[in-house]
Amino acid sequence: MSTTRKNIIFVAAVLIGFWGIFVSYNHWTAEYAFNKGLTLTAQKRYGEAVPYYKKAIRLFPSEDFYRMHDGKNKLFLSSVTQLPVPTRMKIAKEAESIFQDLMVRDELNPWYSLRLSEVYGQMAKIDPKQGALYMIKSGEALKHSATVDANNPIFLFSYAQYLFSTKQYDVALPLLEEVYETDPSILGSATLLGKVYIYKQRYPEALDVFKHVYKQNPRVVPSIRNLSEAYYLAGDYDKALHIIQIYGTHDKAPTILRDYYQFLINAPKSGK
Numbered sequence: 001m002s003t004t005r006k007n008i009i010f011v012a013a014v015l016i017g018f019w020g021i022f023v024s025y026n027h028w029t030a031e032y033a034f035n036k037g038l039t040l041t042a043q044k045r046y047g048e049a050v051p052y053y054k055k056a057i058r059l060f061p062s063e064d065f066y067r068m069h070d071g072k073n074k075l076f077l078s079s080v081t082q083l084p085v086p087t088r089m090k091i092a093k094e095a096e097s098i099f100q101d102l103m104v105r106d107e108l109n110p111w112y113s114l115r116l117s118e119v120y121g122q123m124a125k126i127d128p129k130q131g132a133l134y135m136i137k138s139g140e141a142l143k144h145s146a147t148v149d150a151n152n153p154i155f156l157f158s159y160a161q162y163l164f165s166t167k168q169y170d171v172a173l174p175l176l177e178e179v180y181e182t183d184p185s186i187l188g189s190a191t192l193l194g195k196v197y198i199y200k201q202r203y204p205e206a207l208d209v210f211k212h213v214y215k216q217n218p219r220v221v222p223s224i225r226n227l228s229e230a231y232y233l234a235g236d237y238d239k240a241l242h243i244i245q246i247y248g249t250h251d252k253a254p255t256i257l258r259d260y261y262q263f264l265i266n267a268p269k270s271g272k
Contacts, residue, residue: 030059034066037073046077064102071098071115078122088126095119103144110145110155117141117158138162146175153179157189169196180209187213194226203234219247221254228260237269 037052053070060066077083078092099116106112120138124131139162146159156175163172176193179186190213197206207230214227224247232240244261247253253261 027060030056030063030066033059034063034069038069041069041073041076044076046073046080049073050077064105067098067102068112068115071095071102071119074098075115075119075122078119078126085126089123092119092123092126096123108148110149110152113141113144113148114155114158117145117162135162135166139166151182153183153186153189157186160189160192164192164196169199172196173200184212185216187216191222191226194230198230198233203230206230207234214243221247221256225256225260228264232264232267237264237267240264 033052034056037049037056040046040049040052050070050073053066053073056066057063057070072095074091074095078088078095080088083091096116096119099112099119102109102112103116117138120134120141124134124138127134139159142155142159142162145155149155157179160172160175160179163169163175172192173196176189176196179189180193184190190209194206194209194213197203197209207227210223210227210230214223217223224243228240228244230240231237231243241261241264244257244264247257
């Protein structure tokens with residue numbers, strides 16, 4: 001092998017080595033900045049975290065995980081009510097852009113559209129006049145998540161919550177039933193399912209669901225109230241009254257229980 005060729009190989013090897021060191025250093029520095037940003041976010045110091053996420057992304061732009069957390073941090077920052085409204089909306093739009101870009105980069109990741117829905121929910125709070133429009137966009141993003149990962153109860157429940165809040169009960173019902181069948185420990189979803197059953201006048205099914213919720217949370221006020229109502233509507237006045245008497249008749253009982261107790265003692269015993 002000629003001397004010239006040996007020199008070329010040597011120089012190439014040195015350059016490759018330096019490039020490897022440079023890339024490793026950049027990645028290490030990016031990780032340090034990212035972890036610093038995470039720490040500040042956890043401490044709710046959202047504004048201070050922004051430059052650290054920016055640095056991490058600049059040093060390692062291919063890491064979408066950095067971008068996602070940058071978007072989440074900006075979502076949190078946009079909720080800080082001490083900031084001027086125009087500033088909060090500007091930050092929220094930056095978060096919107098981040099998650100929209102991430103969805104383009106990986107349209108099959110349901111977390112990006114879930115976070116985007118949260119951004120639109122925040123925008124609705126910042127600008128109530130445009131709230132209805134932003135909530136429609138939030139629903140579209142939630143539907144995307146539920147479609148992309150139709151086997152994950154988290155995304156089904158999130159979309160079902162939106163449908164319930166917009167009174168689209170017929171559409172929400174099969175999603176809530178699927179979540180309940182898949183993971184009955186998600187009590188928020190079970191509670192919504194029971195309420196939809198009541199709306200649909202399917203009282204025995206509502207009673208079964210609220211029995212389950214009450215069994216998991218026997219001292220939680222909504223669980224008590226919902227179970228009592230389900231007993232009453234299913235035609236068992238005595239059990240409805242009994243469950244509410246246990247918790248809802250003393251002076252320090254929550255208003256929601258005392259009010260329902262007063263309703264029961266004056267209501268027809270048929271539950272109709």
